[in-house]
Amino acid sequence: MSAIQGRVVIISGPSGAGKSTLVQEVLRICPLPLALSISATTRAPRPDEVDGTAYHFLTPEEFERRRKAGHFLEYEEVFGQGLWYGTLEQSITDGLEAGQWVILEIDVAGAMTVIDRIPDAITIFIHPGSMQELENRLRNRKTDSEEAITKRLEVAHHEMANRDKYQHQVINDDVKRAANEVSTILQAAENI
Ligand code: 5GP
Numbered sequence: 001m002s003a004i005q006g007r008v009v010i011i012s013g014p015s016g017a018g019k020s021t022l023v024q025e026v027l028r029i030c031p032l033p034l035a036l037s038i039s040a041t042t043r044a045p046r047p048d049e050v051d052g053t054a055y056h057f058l059t060p061e062e063f064e065r066r067r068k069a070g071h072f073l074e075y076e077e078v079f080g081q082g083l084w085y086g087t088l089e090q091s092i093t094d095g096l097e098a099g100q101w102v103i104l105e106i107d108v109a110g111a112m113t114v115i116d117r118i119p120d121a122i123t124i125f126i127h128p129g130s131m132q133e134l135e136n137r138l139r140n141r142k143t144d145s146e147e148a149i150t151k152r153l154e155v156a157h158h159e160m161a162n163r164d165k166y167q168h169q170v171i172n173d174d175v176k177r178a179a180n181e182v183s184t185i186l187q188a189a190e191n192i
Helices: 019-029 060-068 089-097 108-117 131-140 146-161 175-191
Strands: 007-012 034-036 072-076 085-088 101-105 122-128 168-172
Touching: 007 019, 007 089, 007 108, 007 175, 019 034, 019 101, 019 175, 060 072, 060 085, 072 089, 072 108, 085 089, 085 108, 089 101, 101 108, 122 131, 122 175, 131 146, 168 175
Parallel strands: 007 101, 007 122, 034 101, 122 168
Antiparallel strands: 072 085
16 A cells, blocks of 8 residues: 555444444535545345445355455454455555545454554544434334344444544534534544
8 A cells, every 4th residue: 555645534333323324424514535435244235225335245255255365454243143344455545545535434343453554544433322322223223133233232332342442532412513523533633
């Protein structure tokens, strides 16, 4: 990864914290040249998810082929159960070389791998308003089984326990307010 001009921005937080909606709002309001890295996953698309936009949806075999070929900057089996998620190196290098600030929306374990490899990454942890709200969001989505929801809540507690590893923490109590806060953090980092 030579001639890197842009910055890497890592956004983590429990599944159901509203990260995706928040990130879309940050992309809309922040004046910096932001781009979102599209991860690869072996989980099935939800009804509203488009391949290549939400994720690159891969079969387990294709994910494994790309992993062995060294295409991933990081990859994790986020919720166990054979569900793999990973950041494709290609998803970030093009943006960085074009001077963009590339946002990675990834779990805590993946974030630690990226920080090792890209130490000047900006790291932001998104809190759900409350754990009850997080559970409500997971249930209202009506796309996950009871077993999947239980697993996501378990992983959420683990993610929350690691929040101090991030440079910044933002509470997503109101999406517009939280997006403004993230945008301010990024603009303040512009000259660092
Ligand atoms: P979901 O299945 O709800 O789309 O995503 C679940 C979680 O997977 C997200 O909360 C996010 O933290 C994590 N995730 C998404 N993409 C990646 C990735 O490329 N790498 C890693 N390590 N985690 C990811």
